[in-house]
């Protein structure tokens with residue numbers, strides 16, 4: 001049982017893409033305060049324009065703002081996943097969000113990484129201010145986009161056939177590190193249950 005929030009005040013960093021696949025792979029509800037393409041792709045997807053309710057077993061996909069309501073949900077979340085891309089604006093916005101929620105378990109999710117050095121740069125910039133923050137990354141890949149477009153989760157798409165297993169091998173391994181946190185031996189999952 002977990003409440004997972006995917007948040008960033010920066011647009012276009014991959015919140016919806018990750019939230020959809022995670023929710024579907026975990027069999028969780030997907031809840032958003034943002035009109036989103038996921039709504040007709042997943043039967044457990046719900047849109048709440050305001051007063052988004054707190055539920056267990058839910059992945060929250062918050063639009064690019066934090067209001068009173070999303071602030072409450074973020075404070076009740078077991079984990080906040082913070083997608084961050086390699087640009088100053090995105091990193092600055094992430095640092096502010098981390099500062100505002102520093103008592104929470106936060107996973108910085110460096111997304112759309114073109115080479116490993118980019119991930120290292122983001123990690124360094126974050127760790128300069130918050131040395132012990134959990135960090136993971138996902139390369140630039142069509143995995144999440146193609147999954148969402150077809151209505152499949154990343155796992156469903158990856159496992160479709162030998163070709164997709166080959167095509168998405170590395171990206172899926174990176175995505176799976178996040179998924180794993182919430183299954184059997186998941187670190188964050190265990191802490192709170």
Ligand SMILES: Nc1ncnc2c1ncn2[C@@H]1O[C@H](COP(=O)(O)OP(=O)(O)OP(=O)(O)O)[C@@H](O)[C@H]1O
Nearest residue numbers: 011012013014015016017064112138139140141145
């Ligand atoms: N790892 C990745 N590699 C390449 N493209 C990606 C990756 N993750 C997401 N994208 C693409 O980036 C774009 C923005 O992603 P997405 O809509 O998930 O971001 P968002 O943070 O939810 O945006 P918004 O703030 O508008 O809601 C989409 O076209 C998506 O397919």
Ligand SMILES: [Mg+2]
Nearest residue numbers: 015016034036
């Ligand atoms: Mg979105």
